[in-house]
Amino acid sequence: MLKLPPVSQCNELRQSIEKDYSSLCDKQPIGRLLFRQFCSTQYSLQRCIEFLDAVAEYEVSPDEDRRERGQLVLNTFFNNEVAESSSIQGWIMPFERVDHTSLAHASTHGRWVAPASGCCNTAAPLPRIPARVVRACRLRLKEIPSKELFKECVSRYNCTPSSSRVVHRYLSGKPFEEYQESPYFSRFLQWKWLERQPVTKKTFRHYRVLGKGGFGEVYACQVRATGKMYACKKMLKKRIKRRNGEAMALNEKRLLEKVQSRFVVSLCYTYETKDALCLVLTIMNGGDLKFHIYNLGSPGFNEQRAVFYAAELCCGLEDLQRERIAYRDLKPENILLDDRAPEVINNEAYTYGPDWWGLGCLLYEMIQGHSPFRRFKEKVKREEVERRVKEDTEEYSPRFSEDAESICRMLLTKDPKQRLGCQGDGAAGVRKHPLFKNINFKRLEVHMVEPPFCPDRNAVYCKDIMDIEQFSMVRGIYLDATDTTFYSQFVTGSVSIPWQNEVLLVSMTAAQVRVTDENDKDVCMIESECFKDINESENEETQDLRQEDKTCQPKPAPKRKRGFFHRLLSRWGCMS
Template identity: 30%
Template structure:
């Protein structure tokens, strides 16, 4: 019997069972009740001091942080005078992610609902010039000036009111909970997925929420012996700084006795080279879609001054994330409304089709419009049937909250790609546009890097060109398939050899790849004048909607099988030998403590919302008074009237 293969089968079975099926039906059952009970909001006496240390700016709190945004929107929903601004905000976001064919209709409805003086939701705070431009324009970005005006309005008096409300105190509770130490004991390891230069990557599960992650364990002794401290810290800081749906997110950083651990987005679908392929019936090839997602990832790094893919491995190790979506069927509200939600294969696995049925005004539940005015207004003031529409998971969850039957959550993403390795990335200082160095994967490094010259972001595009060539030709542009080439010879080929293109390349893909692999960086296609328009308008992407791609709304060309583990057999991954002769000093201990910074706010808050923990803990009293958890009153001590699990928001 092959016990190595048996070990892989057993480990894969445990991992697949934890991962659950596509609808994540096993998610709640996989939570550890002991650790879930430790996720408890503190009394205000413990978190009031956070007022002095937190950044209380409107943008950072109410737009960037998921829980802050959710609580601010709940505050607006609970105050009728702010309802029009909130609904306009949401509808502009809905317009920006709508299908091209639906945008004219949505634009007309939006203008009628918010920009006409006689409209019930008329936004009188908007200036005449902004309104006039919104009425006259069309196409992508039409309502962006309007959205900026709405957010500017909400960032003034409404935001100040929010800071004086119970919703802000709830935000302080969540920030206190976010700052609590979470280490090795909070995570359950499954099988090893891969191995790097300093350690291994394991699939793991956050015990309290049941969410799966990848845990990159960097061996402390190996890091010190191979002088890897600086590189490890740079990668950790960059992962914590960059937030993009096309780059893995760092959720936790902690230390164990032997390792420094980075807990990141798990990518279950395997290497991108295994899923790039022929053109599917939809008209977009896997290559076009995957390449578009990689292009969308690069500005996400640059916005933080990060040269992300300079050295090749980051682009080579791009993985696919699977569908992970919980779908309730009919759900009834106390007021008699019902919501049917199902996955829309026509529009993309990452979206949901929702049909909301509201009671007729004359029915026994005819007070629905008065009880839930925002939801009633979004349905156009109509009872018994709201046309099917596409909802982002978060929006559908908000509708469920408005309707009053408690939290409904989905985990978005369906077979999209993310850059998964930033171990050799470079972070530029403020005002710096170029850097110098020599590190990376042979065959991916641009000529100017090989020559020891200063280089800028254009080297990212050379690496992207090599990746595109590999995706289409199943080999690199500077060596034959299976050919072993010495690094010195490979360097000469990159510097001098012209690239040949097999018949697999279409005219558009050949032209695009040639433009990326230009040896002169000044002639290379790339990021110019603060824009990627030269790339995005290339004929190769004629069938790609960049707006929908960046919103994660395009149908993925490949969706991983939830019953398959896309990783090598455990015995093929290999194991490290023991590092000997390394002793730690005070400076090492201080570095480890600095590295182990705990939770990263945005990914942690997303986890709390996606897994339903936020909805479970965000409970308000029906009478609108201060909740018992803020007072420090336990469930046993609370009065019966304050035990309601219903979240009353309007």
């Protein structure tokens, strides 16, 4: 059971934690939530948050609504009529009066809401925004309402910060300092202390085997405290040592820990047992692409579904390349070497070219039902496949539309210098291809696009347990004290962002362990209110966090703590 420590127990953490605004108040989910709660206590800071949310809403708005939504943002936060007269040395202040009726239509996802009726009619001022930035936004909005409107206006003026960056810069100053002295930051430190507690095998419940990797098997597991389901990749220590795979395993761990992307499997925990090193990863309930391509109906997908997956893969590759990571092995399952790019086969120097080659192979395979250089179930030697990759031109059937064939040919160009995505524009160049003309990538990036296929939560999209080959025992390899340095670098416990997301958003994956009635309606969801329940419980015991930090006076008798079932029944209206 998760339980927060006393604030006084976090004093050492308060001194040692890195005071970085971006990390503590934006990237880390619990930190972001608590900082926003702190900002809500001051109307001027709340106004900044409303502006950032309004920009975020604009960026993911549908194409047909973008111009209207962008105009609403500008009219709400900046007074065009008095822009010139109120500017000071080229800087513009937001106007003072707000049309609250227009604000009521500003949000469809609950992130940007209008002030309640009866609030004062004067809006608190935002940080000063360069007048030329606002004018550039208005001009761009009239010409082309780009998804990047509030960022693209920056490119017209050298070194001019975007409006949202100006606001973040302001919040990272005095407001951030005040936040660190507030009870909200104390609460954040309590969660960070909890996040940093040791992780062991007993942290999880362990279930069936899902598959196998290079060093061991992959199992389904569940966090005992929250009910969250994961995939646990167990890498046998002796097998790693026999294959001299320490550097490879450590590199995989560090890369997965570094990348935080909606389109890349996240590393959430690491721990060790007597025999294995364990990576706890995001579980993919739908299984891998290869299973769907070849095991559910006739091989291959319709083009709409293939394009959707290709667009998501493009986003994932872009996130990896942003971190200067070349994946190199993109295919339905990443344990085969059939579709390596020509430059990889020839042992030539390369950067991200093999990734775009892999995307072309995968898109071809999704549409055609087999890889471009080997037919389904064709038995062919590896040398022959490599010859085909270097010399043969792939063939296209009527299943390919003109745009699908075009992008596959451009991605499967033998010369990496001429390949789509390798000519200096990277993922942006791939996104511009006509095949993706109906994809709103901004909405796709925040999972606001309806997928063409949703996995059945009651189905298992993987091989039967009896069909998964077991590893043989490793003989003649012995572990000793020299291996402990490697283990200590590998085993680091919880990963901050996934752990905090688990606590905050566990209800999104709670279908795995929910309790329902005969009509399939939720009766109870123990883990769905994890963060809220613990905060409420702590607030019942400590009415004011400042008192614990700043006073030694005797405290009044604590309010009688309500049990979990009392709180649960209260939510249902069963108790007064």
